[in-house]
Amino acid sequence: MANDFYNLDSVLSEEERAVRDTIRSFVDEKVLPVIGDCYIEGRFPKELIPEMAELGMFGANLPEEYGCAGLNNVAYGLIMHELERGDSGVRSFASVQGALVMYPIYAFGSEEQKRHYLPKMAHGELIGCFGLTEPDYGSNPSGMITRAREQKDGSWVINGAKMWITNGSTADVAIVWAKTGDDKSDKSIRGFIVPTDSAGFTAKDQKGKLSLRASDTSELVLQDVKVGADCLLPKSGGIKSPLMCLTQARYGIAWGAMGAAQACYEEALTYAGNRVMFGKPIAGFQLQQQRLADMLTELVKGQLLALHLGRLKDAGTFSPQQVSLAKRNNVSVATDIAREARRLLGANGILAEYSSMRHMANLESVYTYEGTHDVHTLILGQAVTGLSAFE
Amino acid sequence: MEISAVKLAVCVKRVPDMDVRFRIGADNVSVDEAGLKFDLNDFDAWAVEAALQLKDKNAGSEVTVISLGPDIVQETIRKGLSMGADRGVHLKADKVPFDGFAVASALAAELKSGGYDLILFGKMSPDSSNGVVGQMVAEMLQLPCVSAISSLEIASGKGTAKRELEGAQEIVEFPLPAVLTVDEGLNTARLPSLKGIMAAKKKPLESKPAQLPQPQLTVTRLELPPERQAGRIIGEGAAAVPELVKLLQTEAKVL
Amino acid sequence: MANVFAFVETRGSEVRKVGLEAVTAARMLADKTGGGEVHALLLGPPGISAKAQQLGQHGADVVIVVENPALANYNPEAATATAAERIKSGGYRAAVFSTSAQGRDLAPRVAARLGVSVVTDVLSFDIQGQNIVVRHPMNIGKVIATISMSGTPAIIAMRPNVIAPAQNPKAGRIENAQPAADPASTRVKVLETKQGSRDKLDLAEAPVVVAGGRGLKAAENFKLVEDLASAFGNAAVGATRAVTDDGWRPHADQIGQTGRLVSPELYVAVGISGAVQHLAGMRTSKTIVAINKDKDAPIFKVADYGIVGDVFEVVPALTDAVREAKKHH
Numbered sequence: 001m002a003n004d005f006y007n008l009d010s011v012l013s014e015e016e017r018a019v020r021d022t023i024r025s026f027v028d029e030k031v032l033p034v035i036g037d038c039y040i041e042g043r044f045p046k047e048l049i050p051e052m053a054e055l056g057m058f059g060a061n062l063p064e065e066y067g068c069a070g071l072n073n074v075a076y077g078l079i080m081h082e083l084e085r086g087d088s089g090v091r092s093f094a095s096v097q098g099a100l101v102m103y104p105i106y107a108f109g110s111e112e113q114k115r116h117y118l119p120k121m122a123h124g125e126l127i128g129c130f131g132l133t134e135p136d137y138g139s140n141p142s143g144m145i146t147r148a149r150e151q152k153d154g155s156w157v158i159n160g161a162k163m164w165i166t167n168g169s170t171a172d173v174a175i176v177w178a179k180t181g182d183d184k185s186d187k188s189i190r191g192f193i194v195p196t197d198s199a200g201f202t203a204k205d206q207k208g209k210l211s212l213r214a215s216d217t218s219e220l221v222l223q224d225v226k227v228g229a230d231c232l233l234p235k236s237g238g239i240k241s242p243l244m245c246l247t248q249a250r251y252g253i254a255w256g257a258m259g260a261a262q263a264c265y266e267e268a269l270t271y272a273g274n275r276v277m278f279g280k281p282i283a284g285f286q287l288q289q290q291r292l293a294d295m296l297t298e299l300v301k302g303q304l305l306a307l308h309l310g311r312l313k314d315a316g317t318f319s320p321q322q323v324s325l326a327k328r329n330n331v332s333v334a335t336d337i338a339r340e341a342r343r344l345l346g347a348n349g350i351l352a353e354y355s356s357m358r359h360m361a362n363l364e365s366v367y368t369y370e371g372t373h374d375v376h377t378l379i380l381g382q383a384v385t386g387l388s389a390f391e
Numbered sequence: 392m393e394i395s396a397v398k399l400a401v402c403v404k405r406v407p408d409m410d411v412r413f414r415i416g417a418d419n420v421s422v423d424e425a426g427l428k429f430d431l432n433d434f435d436a437w438a439v440e441a442a443l444q445l446k447d448k449n450a451g452s453e454v455t456v457i458s459l460g461p462d463i464v465q466e467t468i469r470k471g472l473s474m475g476a477d478r479g480v481h482l483k484a485d486k487v488p489f490d491g492f493a494v495a496s497a498l499a500a501e502l503k504s505g506g507y508d509l510i511l512f513g514k515m516s517p518d519s520s521n522g523v524v525g526q527m528v529a530e531m532l533q534l535p536c537v538s539a540i541s542s543l544e545i546a547s548g549k550g551t552a553k554r555e556l557e558g559a560q561e562i563v564e565f566p567l568p569a570v571l572t573v574d575e576g577l578n579t580a581r582l583p584s585l586k587g588i589m590a591a592k593k594k595p596l597e598s599k600p601a602q603l604p605q606p607q608l609t610v611t612r613l614e615l616p617p618e619r620q621a622g623r624i625i626g627e628g629a630a631a632v633p634e635l636v637k638l639l640q641t642e643a644k645v646l
Numbered sequence: 647m648a649n650v651f652a653f654v655e656t657r658g659s660e661v662r663k664v665g666l667e668a669v670t671a672a673r674m675l676a677d678k679t680g681g682g683e684v685h686a687l688l689l690g691p692p693g694i695s696a697k698a699q700q701l702g703q704h705g706a707d708v709v710i711v712v713e714n715p716a717l718a719n720y721n722p723e724a725a726t727a728t729a730a731e732r733i734k735s736g737g738y739r740a741a742v743f744s745t746s747a748q749g750r751d752l753a754p755r756v757a758a759r760l761g762v763s764v765v766t767d768v769l770s771f772d773i774q775g776q777n778i779v780v781r782h783p784m785n786i787g788k789v790i791a792t793i794s795m796s797g798t799p800a801i802i803a804m805r806p807n808v809i810a811p812a813q814n815p816k817a818g819r820i821e822n823a824q825p826a827a828d829p830a831s832t833r834v835k836v837l838e839t840k841q842g843s844r845d846k847l848d849l850a851e852a853p854v855v856v857a858g859g860r861g862l863k864a865a866e867n868f869k870l871v872e873d874l875a876s877a878f879g880n881a882a883v884g885a886t887r888a889v890t891d892d893g894w895r896p897h898a899d900q901i902g903q904t905g906r907l908v909s910p911e912l913y914v915a916v917g918i919s920g921a922v923q924h925l926a927g928m929r930t931s932k933t934i935v936a937i938n939k940d941k942d943a944p945i946f947k948v949a950d951y952g953i954v955g956d957v958f959e960v961v962p963a964l965t966d967a968v969r970e971a972k973k974h975h
Contacts, residue, residue, distance in 0.1 A: 009428075014466055018473060018588045021430075025582050056585030069585035079585075274942050409786045409903065410922050422789060433904060489793065491754065492763040517903065520784050521766050523754035530758035535833040536722070538751045541897065551837065555898045556720060556747045557657070557848045562838040569834075575904040576897045607763040607797035611779070614790050619929070619948055624941065628955035629963035635935065636967045638951055643933040645854070645912040646971055 003266055006300045008307060012074070019060075019075040023082035026055060031086035036352040038214040042207075044089060045214065046170065053124025057083070057094050059102035066106065067119030074310035077255035081306070084256035085263045088362035089215030091256045096166045097121060099248035101128030104175050104191055108233035108241055113193065117173070129171035129203075131162035131194075131220050132242045138164070139375050141177070142186035142239050146222065148178035154229035156180075158192060158222045164369065168203040168218025171196050175233075176222065177242045191233035191241055200225040212365040247320045250370050254309060254326035257334035257366060258302045260359045264334075264341035265295045267356055271345050282344075291340050298333040305329060321383040328376035335363040396451030397508040397545065397567075399442040401476070402498055402528070403435040403458045404487070405467035406518040413615070420610050429463075431470045434513025436580035438573040442511055443475045443581065445545055453477045455505070459497055459601050460487045472591035473583035479594065482601035489519055490606035495527035497601040503532060509550070512572045514539050522572075529570035537563055539574040648739030650676040651799070652686040653729055653752070654701060655744050658718055659690060661697045663851045664744035664804075666704050666811035671771070671804050672742040673705030673814050678773050679739055683707035684816065687729055691718040695820060702818015704811055710821045716829035719839060720748045722755065727827035730759040733799055740778055743803040746850065753803040762797040767805045767907070778802070786903045786926035806850040807909050849901065852882035855910045857901055857928070859886040861917020861938060861957050865894035870961045871916055877968040884908065886924050901927040917957045920945025937961060 009017060030048055038045050052058065061076040062068035071079075076098075084091035102121050105113055120126040137143045146160025158178050168174070174194045181188030196203060200223040205216060233241075269292060272283035282288050309326045312318035338360035342349040349356055367373050382388045407427040414423040431439070439456065446452040456471030458464040459482040468479035482497055502510055510532075512525030529536030540552040551564050552571065583591075625634050639646040652672035654665035672684045686706040688694055690713060698709040712728055733741050733756065743753040745767045757764035769781045769790070778800040784791050795802075849855060856878070858871040868883070875881035885895035887902050901908055903923040913931035918924060920936070920943055928934070929948055936949035937960050946952045953960050 014469065015588055015592070018470065018583060018591075019585055022582045022585065022588070054584060055582060060585055064586075064589070070589055071585060075585075274944065276942070407785075409788070409926070413785055413788050415789070422785065489791070490763050492757065492761075495758065517786050518784060520782070520786070521764075522750055523757070523764055523766060526751060526754040527758035527764075530726070530755050536755070537834055539747065557662075557850070559719075560840045560898075561719075561836050563834050564837050565834045575900075607795065608765065609794045609796070610791050611794045612792035613784070614792075616783075616787065616790050616930070619934075620950070622934070622946070622948070622950035622952060624946060624952040624954055626953060628953070629959045631953045631955065632960065632963040632967050635951055635953060635964065636971055639912070639933070639935070640971065643912070643950065645933050646968065 003262065003269075003296075003299075005296060006304065008303060011307070012078075016072075016075045016078060019071060020078040020082060022055060023057070023079050024085070026051070027082055027086035031090055035087045035090070035214055036355070036358070039087070039089075039358050040213070040352055042209070042213045044093060044170070044216050048090070049124045049127070052094065053122065056122070057098075058122050058124060059098040059106075059118065061098075062102055062106050062118065066114055067122040068102075073251070073313040074307065077252060077306055077310045080252035080256040081259035081262075084259035087214050087358065088256065088260060088366055089212050091252075091259070092166045092212065092215050095249045095252050095256070096130055097128060099252055100130035100245050101173070101175055103248050104233060104236070104241070104245050105193065107244065108191055108236040110234050112230070113233070117193065126172045127167055127170050128173045128175060129165050129167040129218070129220075130245065131165055131174045131176040133162060133164050135161060135163045139372060141242065143184070144177065144179060144189070146176065146178040148180050148190065148192060150180065156192065156227050156229070156232065158194065158225045158227065160222050162220040164206070165203070165218045165220050167216055168220055169205050169216045171203070174201070174220060176220075186239040187237075189237075189239050189241065191236040192227055193231045193233065194222070194225060194227055198225045198227060211361045243320070246370060247323050250323045250327040251309065251313060253366060253370055254323065254330045255306045257330040257363065258299065258306055260363055261295075261299050261302065261334040261337040264338045264356045264359050265292070265299050267354060268292065268295065268341035268344045271348070271354075275346075288344055291344050295337045295340055298337060302330040302333050321379055324371065324376040324379040327370065328373055328380070331363060331366050332373060335360065335367055338363055395449060395547065396453075397445055397449050398506055399445060399452060399454045399509050399511065400502060400505060400507045401435070401438050401442045401454065401456050401471065401511045402524070403431055403439065403456055403467055403471060403513070404516045405429050405458065405460060405464045406432040406516050409517050415613050415615065420613055422613065429467075431467050432513060432516045433580075434515055434573060434575070436513075437575065437577050438511040438513045439471050439474055439476065440578045440580040441543055441573055442509070444578065445509070446475070449545075455480060455507075457482065457498065457501060459484055459494055461485060465596060465598070468596060469591045470583060472594045472596070473587040474581055475587060477594060479596035481596060481598040483598055484601040484603055488603065488606045489610050490608040491519070491521050491523035492527060493603050493606045495524045495531060497603045498524065499528045499531035500602045502528065508567045509545070510534070510568070510570045512570070514572045514574045525570055525572035532570070534568055534570050535565045536570045537565055538572040540571055541574050541576040543571065543577060648676070648679040649682040649736065650679070650684050651733050651736060651738040651741040652684055652706065653741065653743045653749075654686050654688045655746055655748055656688065656690045656694060656697075659693055661688070661700060662746070663811065664746050664749070664806050666700070667804055667806065667809045668742045668744050669701050669704040669706050670812045670814070671809045672740075673812075674809070675740055675742065675771060675778070682739065685710060685736060685738070687732060688712065689717045689725055689728065689825070691715055695822075698818055698820050703813055703815050705814040705816050706818050707816045708819050708821055710823050712823050712825050714825055714829050717825065719836065721829045721832065722751055722834065723832040724825045724827050724829035725752055726755040726759060728823075728825045730756045731826040732823070734760060738799045740800040740802065743801070745803040745805050749803045753801055757801040760799065760801070762799060762801055763795065764801040764803065765793055765795065766803040768802045769805055769808055771802060787907070787930060788926075805909070847880065847882040849882045849884055849899070849906050849908050852880060853910055854878045854881035854912045854914070855884050855901070855908050855928070855931070856881050856914045856916065857884035857886065857918060858889065858916045859918030859924075860888045861919070862889070867958075868894060870957065870965075874914065874916070874961055874965045874968065877965045877972065879972060886918055886921070903927060915945050915949065916961055918945055919943045920948065937964070
């Protein structure tokens, strides 16, 4: 039974509710039955990709003319919320495909690139990944050392390594960000659509993860990878380009985190009602009620924050700093909600048959990726004081 | 097997989610709707799916979704459209009567001149739980009817279906046009795709007053059933069996 | 004084228990409305007339016997035409059917043909002034509606097992009649009938139901449930939606919101967690016993008696104990 304590449904349109309902049903029927095992096995449920594509989840807020669903941003956020109610790894797949692969092609690509790639990606026929982060350059992507050198015939040769790349080993194409100039300046950063079967390109899964296990996380190594001129994203330029993509993804994450939080809260509430100790359900004890009340409060606040942000985005007036505030807050409160739910579940809470600990572990990755909590702190600090405290 | 276009109608009802504790409204004859979530009911969703599968198999076919009730039922019609139906008809009425005969009369009046090859209903809706409207519409339209089907094939002017009776299963053949009511097990209803949800807004949805007769049934009271007395766990494992048998004999007196 | 019509459901040459329930209910209704006659319609293959006496024993003043080879199985069109014609010409105050699979199909058709309403799954009936008033479960049994029926005749279909067939001998005078539509020439044709086991008690009629769920782990383990059912002797075997969806048991055995609704004297839930949609199908059982290894399973909240334990240990022990208890009965 879904929680809607503040009746958010009353401020969603019929289409937004219908979109939310479809993804919710998909997650309940297809994701939840398998995700615990996938998490333990350390694999992304690839077999779900065709159905996710058919339902229209990839690049859902991109225009219909490119084969996408053409939804507004609130509906897009609701998709992320419901997917992450299933698992952060599943939502990450959709975030990457939509916001980090399809979006840069849409925003920075030529018309041919858009027409060639976007419909196939919407249909799940081509999977992409986003190559920005490097082993030594996480929070500071401007410092990247991956380089792309233009050849006489207009093609490019790319050298470098990327790390922590979701979908890396599954992807057909990688959106690789590389410096094209001779100096360390981030102004020369441009994006390239690199087919992953190019000579010199390897993707290797990173093993031993204790978080985001139902997701492919890979290292990419590019050794003299040659790509044609038509692989450059012509409108890309400077660090701003990949950051714009991140803003799109972070927006979805602000919603997604609350989905994970909602799953944990509902699990805790149901469990508390059934679990009998000292002769009554633990839901009747003051400390558990406080837990539940605190969880519910942060859940509602975070959802309202995401919803308003979505309305601003649809109005065309939102800023990346506003997204930072929502991502930072929502992921942080979601990690707290997941942890408290885990604790309420007691010993049962460490089992994979309950979802709270899986969400708890996943959310640690979500706390760190797409701009760590701390980075967003400094973004907000700079936004309000005018002073950069990054260095 | 001849593939030929078929004209299909599905009658649907918007019902509340059943997975809740209901409260009786202050008037004592209705359920308190505060906090209830409504949707197309499962049986009707299977009926819509059956129509869509026939449409998928028979090029040029058309599916019309019809519902009776206040304006809000247009959302339920649009759900059918978002699943893939082509047009909707809303028969406007302030309230959905409990009386299935009244509902069937209004539906039959609408369906009569539609030229439908097949009219589909869910076997029953979980709120009124009466399960009568489809069969009544068939009688009113003097069409052959097969109720509670769990399999369906259509080919060149006729169809075959499977239905369950107590202790037996029947395979029946029927001519078109016909009325069918759909039971669980016929299919799994498709989820509306996101594109389908967007497309639904653009499909034709006609609204007109329902031609309802005076109802012959009146709900005079609604009440919650008595709570079951709390039971108890009497023991663990096979060791508890003798105690259980004793209680079944002496206390429950069922053995 | 108002006469009441009863449709007596048959299976081949047998009268089904729900048929006797319908006659008993009609008798009760007639007595409540001033003691009119009960006319019972008995459709069946040649030889069904032998059952007329039993109907008289249960309160039928008149038994209308319609015999025809094509009535050996339920024939919706012939049954509808015959019942409707008789009800119309007989000027009955009410007509009682059963909420069986057959009755669910038949009663609404007859009502529509007569231009009147119908209430199915009726739990009880009464007279209030000029109206017949019935109680009927709504919202998967979570709400009980009291419904006033102003039309005549009032068509009702009784829930199985709520009216116990009662002896109340009346004349049972036989009237032979013809079907009002040719049973051999129907628009809908039965191509094939797969009979289930004849001696299997129907779920809705059995006094005891033993049902199994996921806790049985595999389809073959349903033998445990079947053995327990045979130990009771008068039990039917049911299943949850989870196991019927997986194909362990036929869909017809499913007890739940979208499956069968049952109200037996005793319901034994074996390895069933107690999902809401399952409870909807059995929560009106008079006594509920649950056996499950998880003491937090929701089924224990509705069970009168629960045993927490491994079904593979508890159920065989219970089967033996029940067999013993029945022996000494």
